[in-house]
Amino acid sequence: MNAQVRPLAVPLLLHGYAVSNYFNTLRQALLEKEALFDIVRLRAGRDEAFLSRSPMGKIPYLQTPEGTLSETLPILEYLEETESGAPLYPNAPLRRGRTRQTMNIIQLYLDVPMRRLYPGVFSNAALNSAETLQAVAAQLEVTIEALRRLLVFKPYLLGDTLSCVDLLALYIVDVGDRVTRCAYGWSLIERIDGMRDWARLMQQRESTQVVAAEFVAEFQNYLADKCAPYRQEQGGGIFAPPPRLPTAAAA
Numbered sequence: 001m002n003a004q005v006r007p008l009a010v011p012l013l014l015h016g017y018a019v020s021n022y023f024n025t026l027r028q029a030l031l032e033k034e035a036l037f038d039i040v041r042l043r044a045g046r047d048e049a050f051l052s053r054s055p056m057g058k059i060p061y062l063q064t065p066e067g068t069l070s071e072t073l074p075i076l077e078y079l080e081e082t083e084s085g086a087p088l089y090p091n092a093p094l095r096r097g098r099t100r101q102t103m104n105i106i107q108l109y110l111d112v113p114m115r116r117l118y119p120g121v122f123s124n125a126a127l128n129s130a131e132t133l134q135a136v137a138a139q140l141e142v143t144i145e146a147l148r149r150l151l152v153f154k155p156y157l158l159g160d161t162l163s164c165v166d167l168l169a170l171y172i173v174d175v176g177d178r179v180t181r182c183a184y185g186w187s188l189i190e191r192i193d194g195m196r197d198w199a200r201l202m203q204q205r206e207s208t209q210v211v212a213a214e215f216v217a218e219f220q221n222y223l224a225d226k227c228a229p230y231r232q233e234q235g236g237g238i239f240a241p242p243p244r245l246p247t248a249a250a251a
């Protein structure tokens with residue numbers, strides 16, 4: 001894709017906040033592209049002003065000099081077409097198609113079903129019913145099998161260069177691993193050979209460290225607010241801080 005650089009040095013404005021895996025994906029893409037951008041920290045909303053910018057009432061959305069855009073995958077494509085930084089999609093049409101295919105699978109068949117379990121994992125307001133647990137588990141098995149076929153870990157998910165798939169998967173797999181451990185007692189990351197080493201590689205990137213630091217801090221507050229059954233101290237995911245060892249005085 002040819003970058004059509006915006007003529008004016010007007011910063012893009014990324015709206016959302018660091019608990020959102022989609023916000024974190026876009027923030028990291030902007031950092032990787034060394035784009036000129038600022039962040040407007042806000043939660044999802046449904047008032048008229050919010051819906052005029054993000055019609056589904058969701059974060060993240062991007063304010064550009066030409067207008068606003070919501071939905072992470074189209075925003076990633078917009079950045080690819082307008083920013084001159086490092087490409088995040090391959091050029092060859094089939095490989096570009098596979099990049100989009102894999103992102104669709106990760107969003108629709110991994111993230112969306114797992115969200116059905118958020119109430120019983122990240123908030124103590126409701127329990128997940130046995131039917132929901134069973135239905136989501138069945139979908140996750142199909143998705144895990146698909147990802148085993150698609151991901152190559154060479155060393156990035158689809159080849160030897162970083163792509164949008166790595167940025168999308170990073171935050172969805174992090175939260176997903178916490179969810180499967182808490183809801184089912186198994187680790188999403190460990191179910192896919194190569195995923196743990198890839199996660200370690202991704203953690204070394206400067207852009208990951210910037211985004212993950214704010215995510216971990218904000219997520220801690222979010223879990224406390226919701227009195228969530230899951231706590232970061234239980235570990236899991238890619239970014240959960242390591243469990244604290246007992247101090248000598250406490251031992």
Ligand SMILES: N[C@@H](CCC(=O)N[C@@H](CS)C(=O)NCC(=O)O)C(=O)O
Nearest residue numbers: 020021022044058059060071072073
């Ligand atoms: N398909 C959307 C998903 C965005 C999404 O699920 N955002 C969540 C936060 S991670 C949200 O705004 N939830 C609030 C709501 O649905 O009311 C995208 O690609 O950006």
